[in-house]
Amino acid sequence: MTTLTVSGRVAQVLSSYVSDVFGVMGNGNVYFLDAAEKLGLRFSAVRHEGAVIAAADAYYRTSGRLAAGTTTYGPGYTNALTALAESVQAQIPVVLVTGVAPSSGARPQDVDQAAIATALGAATFTVTRDAAGSITQQAVEYALTKRTAVVIAIPYDLAALEAGDEELPEPLAPAVTDDVDGGLGQVARLLAGAKRPLILAGRGAHLAGAGPELRELADRLGALTAGTALALNLLQGEGYLGVAGGFGTDTAAGLMGEADVVLVAGASLSPFTMRFGHLLGPDSTVIQIDSALQPTHPRVDTFVSADVKSAAGRLLQLLDGEASAEAWRAEARKRLAEGPGHHAGTTETVDGRLDPRCLAIALDAMLPERRTVVQDGGHFLGWAPMYWNIPRPQDLVMVGTAFQTIGLGLASAVGAARAVEDGRTLVLASGDGGFLMGLSDLESLIGAANSAVVVIYNDAAYGAEIHQYGSQGLTEKPMLIPEVDFSGVARALGAESAIIRTLSDLSALPDWIDAGANGTFVADCRITSSVRAPWMSEWMQAKQEAKAAVAG
Numbered sequence: 001m002t003t004l005t006v007s008g009r010v011a012q013v014l015s016s017y018v019s020d021v022f023g024v025m026g027n028g029n030v031y032f033l034d035a036a037e038k039l040g041l042r043f044s045a046v047r048h049e050g051a052v053i054a055a056a057d058a059y060y061r062t063s064g065r066l067a068a069g070t071t072t073y074g075p076g077y078t079n080a081l082t083a084l085a086e087s088v089q090a091q092i093p094v095v096l097v098t099g100v101a102p103s104s105g106a107r108p109q110d111v112d113q114a115a116i117a118t119a120l121g122a123a124t125f126t127v128t129r130d131a132a133g134s135i136t137q138q139a140v141e142y143a144l145t146k147r148t149a150v151v152i153a154i155p156y157d158l159a160a161l162e163a164g165d166e167e168l169p170e171p172l173a174p175a176v177t178d179d180v181d182g183g184l185g186q187v188a189r190l191l192a193g194a195k196r197p198l199i200l201a202g203r204g205a206h207l208a209g210a211g212p213e214l215r216e217l218a219d220r221l222g223a224l225t226a227g228t229a230l231a232l233n234l235l236q237g238e239g240y241l242g243v244a245g246g247f248g249t250d251t252a253a254g255l256m257g258e259a260d261v262v263l264v265a266g267a268s269l270s271p272f273t274m275r276f277g278h279l280l281g282p283d284s285t286v287i288q289i290d291s292a293l294q295p296t297h298p299r300v301d302t303f304v305s306a307d308v309k310s311a312a313g314r315l316l317q318l319l320d321g322e323a324s325a326e327a328w329r330a331e332a333r334k335r336l337a338e339g340p341g342h343h344a345g346t347t348e349t350v351d352g353r354l355d356p357r358c359l360a361i362a363l364d365a366m367l368p369e370r371r372t373v374v375q376d377g378g379h380f381l382g383w384a385p386m387y388w389n390i391p392r393p394q395d396l397v398m399v400g401t402a403f404q405t406i407g408l409g410l411a412s413a414v415g416a417a418r419a420v421e422d423g424r425t426l427v428l429a430s431g432d433g434g435f436l437m438g439l440s441d442l443e444s445l446i447g448a449a450n451s452a453v454v455v456i457y458n459d460a461a462y463g464a465e466i467h468q469y470g471s472q473g474l475t476e477k478p479m480l481i482p483e484v485d486f487s488g489v490a491r492a493l494g495a496e497s498a499i500i501r502t503l504s505d506l507s508a509l510p511d512w513i514d515a516g517a518n519g520t521f522v523a524d525c526r527i528t529s530s531v532r533a534p535w536m537s538e539w540m541q542a543k544q545e546a547k548a549a550v551a552g
Contacts, residue, residue, distance in 0.1 A: 004035075007154055009132040009163040010097065011035035017140050018068050018095070020418055022046055022055040026072025028099015031159040033070065044418055044448055047440040049079035051411030053149065054399050056094045057087045058415035061397045062372060064207075066093055066144065067415065073099035073156065077113050081120065082405055087149035088121040090402035095143055100126060100153035117151050126153040130164040137168055183304040184311060187287050188318035190261050190302065196328045197223035198259035200244055202267025203230035204290055205308045206393040211235065213312035214265055220316065222325035223263075224332050226256060227393070228273050229385050229401075231266070234393050239329045241336070245273045246535025247385040251339030255332050257281045264288040266308040269297035272535065276542035342386050345531070353528040354500070356380060356457055360387035362503050366510050367453060368425040368517060374416050376409025376438075377401065378431035379463035382533045388427075395424075407437030410445055417449040425517055426452040432481055433462045443493050446520045453509070454495075454522040456486050459529040467532045468540060483526075490522035497522035 004012060011032055014021075021036050022044045023029065037043060046052060052069035059067040071080050077098045087094045101110040114124040125139035136152055143150040191197055199218050205211065211234045218225045218239060225235035226244040233240075241252040253275065256262075262284050267273060269288075280286065280299060288300040289311045295303040304311060345357030360383040373390050375381050377400040390396045399412040409430040417426050426449055435442075435456050445452060457463075460483040461476075470476040490497040498508035500523050512521045 004163050005031060005160050006127060006129055006132045006158045006163045007031035007160065008035035009166075010127060010136045010152060010154060011039055011041065013133045013136040013168070014068055014095070014097070014140065015039045015041055018066050020044065020056075020059060020067045021070055021097075022059070022067065022415060023052050023070035024049050024072070024076060026076050026099070028072035028074075028076065028154070028156060028159070029070045029097060032097055032154060042418070044414060044444070046411060046414055046444045048411075048438070049076045050083060050407070051414060051438065051441045051444065052080050053083035053087055053094055053096055054408040054411035055415030055418075057083060057090070057092045057399050058374060058397050058412035059419045060092055060094060061399070062394055062416045062419035063421075064394070065419070066095065066140070068095040068097055070097040071099075073101065073113070074109055074111065078111070078116070081116065082403070083399070083408055083411065084117070084122055084149050084151075085120045086400055086403040086405060086408065090399075091147040092149065093143040093147050094149045095140060095152060096149065097152045097154070099159065100155055102157035103128075103155040104157060113151070113153065122149045122151055124151040124153055126155065127158070129158055129161055131166065132163045133166045133168050183302065184306075184314050184318060186302060187263070187289070187304060188315055190285060190287060191221055191263060191315070192319055194221065194223075194261035195325055196258055196260045197221050197325055198256055198262045199223050199225045199235065199265060200227070200256075200262060200267055201225070201231045201234050201265045202228045202273075203393070204266025206231045206234050206266070208266060208291075208308040210265060210309035210312050213309055213316060217312055217316055217319075220319055222327075222329050224255060224259070224328065226252070228267050228270075229396065229398065231393050232385060232390050232396050239332060241332070243385055244279060245275055246533075246538045247382045249339070249341050251336055251341070253279060254339075255335065259284050261285045262287065264290075264300070265312065266290055268292075269299065271542070272539075274299075275538055276545075349528040350530045351528050353459070353526050354502070355531055356383050356527045357387065357531065358503065359500070359525055359527060360384065362506055363455060363509075364388045366506060366513070367427055368451075368513060370422070370424040371395065371427050372416055372420050372424050373397070374399075374409060374413045374426065374428045376412075376428070376430040376434040377404065377406040378434050378457075379467060379533055379536060380429065380431050380457035382535045383457070384429050406431065406434035409434055410438035410441040413452065413454075414441060414444045414448045417445060417452060420450075424451075428452065428454045430454065430456055431463060432456055432458040432460065432484060432486070435486065436481070436484065439489070442490065442495075442522075446494050449520055451517045452520040454490070454520065456522065456524050457527050458483070458486065458524055459527050461529050463529050464536065466529050467536050486522060486524040490520070490524075495520040495522050497524060500525040
């Protein structure tokens with residue numbers, strides 16, 4: 001029988017759950033990485049620890065499969081904390097394997113890593129010689145069942161010692177909820193009596209695999225459907241209105257506001273989804289079905305805690321007859337056809353730079369149809385959901401939105417690139433500020449991606465701050481970024497690239513696609529900062545309303 005070290009036991013148990021590990025090697029995890037390599041786990045090196053968990057997070061969002069990240073102790077660990085906080089807040093199961101202070105006691109350079117994790121909402125599982133395997137298994141099962149990030153800590157003095165023998169239990173089977181009738185009878189009655197029903201699906205519905213049941217339910221009712229940004233196109237079909245919130249059209253939002261009964265399936269109803277309180281009409285009845293234990297928004301009138309897929313299936317059994325609101329769909333079709341869509345942009349801008357709306361429309365026509373889109377955070381983040389065809393919910397990865405951070409785009413792209421297995425092209429959309437934060441991992445993406453397009457909305461500024469605070473008269477000096485030649489940097493790292501100053505400059509992209517779309521192409525797009533995204537206008541208006549309410 002092969003003798004395993006403590007690090008080897010951790011890697012052995014993890015190999016039952018994960019196939020991919022993202023990390024930066026250091027003193028605290030070198031033995032773990034050695035064991036993982038010998039077990040055949042695929043290791044993707046990133047260049048900054050801030051990318052470790054973001055890559056694992058994006059891997060899960062893209063594939064639905066767990067991945068692990070790994071860092072050394074101390075500064076390696078603390079560098080990963082922003083992405084760890086994002087995974088906790090976004091309820092994404094990921095595992096961070098890290099070194100930690102020796103079991104004999106902290107050294108002068110050590111910090112209390114478990115306390116830091118607790119402050120972020122992540123549980124820490126510190127392994128021992130005798131229970132390294134069972135503790136690792138507990139940690140992974142906790143991450144999967146609680147849908148959160150966990151830390152597996154390997155004390156520095158135990159990492160290379162022989163692990164004790166263990167009898168490990170079988171992995172837990174996914175919990176199945178059979179009794180979902182509680183409250184669903186009332187829900188069925190409300191839906192059956194609706195004249196203008198709306199079904200709004202969120203990421204929870206996507207993760208539950210509830211798309212087919214919800215689409216059938218919508219057809220049975222004659223309901224309109226919509227999705228949050230993280231459930232984009234899950235309910236696409238007859239009566240689909242698109243994204244609920246600031247990425248949607250005003251025409252679609254107007255129809256959502258007229259719904260008399262709204263079934264919210266697996267969506268938390270964030271302020272962005274709710275258009276800061278303006279999405280739904282004051283008289284609409286709001287039903288929420290969610291795996292949470294209680295309603296997640298004060299507008300919810302009826303709440304059912306249940307698996308969304310099971311609940312939707314049961315509602316189909318409870319509802320009799322044909323669609324009761326077909327006229328509602330007919331009216332919606334007419335208004336959507338006649339009403340304005342997203343603004344097409346203009347070729348004339350105050351500074352002569354590209355209008356991001358025109359750019360987005362042109363890119364959508366050029367990019368391969370089979371695409372998975374990864375977004376960094378920033379002012380630009382609405383252009384892809386608004387203007388690009390994004391086929392499936394898992395094809396839009398937005399790591400950073402829960403914690404409202406920027407700079408995780410390149411790291412996320414590395415994880416998504418490893419998860420994409422069916423010939424899709426990875427498309428990363430980033431602003432210049434966030435791209436500079438994660439620039440070291442452009443090299444990681446070039447190494448990981450079979451086919452990737454990077455679109456940099458380069459306005460030589462932190463655009464969100466320009467619109468929020470520069471517009472109020474605050475000095476813009478700290479908000480500006482000297483214009484960076486990202487194209488030159490990309491070529492130096494091995495990518496193909498072009499500076500895009502006019503739409504005609506985009507011809508380099510279809511040339512690259514026609515040649516096979518192999519490797520990474522970076523489009524350094526010089527855009528104007530004079531165009532404000534609709535979602536940003538909504539946010540700013542909501543802040544003004546809140547300020548006025550306090551003052552009044």
